[in-house]
Amino acid sequence: xxxxxxxxxxxxxxxxxxxxxxxxxxxxxxxxxxxxxxxxxxxxxxxxxxxxxxxxxxxxxxxxxxxxxxxxxxxxxxxxxxxxxxxxxxxxxxxxxxxxxxxxxxx
Numbered sequence: 001x002x003x004x005x006x007x008x009x010x011x012x013x014x015x016x017x018x019x020x021x022x023x024x025x026x027x028x029x030x031x032x033x034x035x036x037x038x039x040x041x042x043x044x045x046x047x048x049x050x051x052x053x054x055x056x057x058x059x060x061x062x063x064x065x066x067x068x069x070x071x072x073x074x075x076x077x078x079x080x081x082x083x084x085x086x087x088x089x090x091x092x093x094x095x096x097x098x099x100x101x102x103x104x105x106x107x
Contacts, residue, residue, distance in 0.1 A: 002061065008085050013044070036064040039054070074106060
């Protein structure tokens with residue numbers, strides 16, 4: 001199992017819309033998340049930033065993320081969410097949400 005943390009800004013004028021979207025995530029989007037081996041997924045908000053945490057339980061992260069990105073329903077969902085978000089300037093090439101470095105963990 002791999003732990004992932006990611007961060008992105010949320011546009012202040014879109015915060016309530018983003019919260020409303022995530023209060024009723026489409027079932028097909030949730031199914032695709034599970035199909036792509038993501039578990040224990042959470043998104044937190046603080047001071048203009050969204051922090052996402054999830055656990056990846058598969059054996060080919062890149063392939064699973066490509067599968068998710070190719071899904072038409074997920075693409076529609078992202079089209080609704082992306083206008084609410086503002087990627088960090090320091091994100092790596094090809095990232096929307098910036099991957100974070102894990103510096104501590106305990107069970």
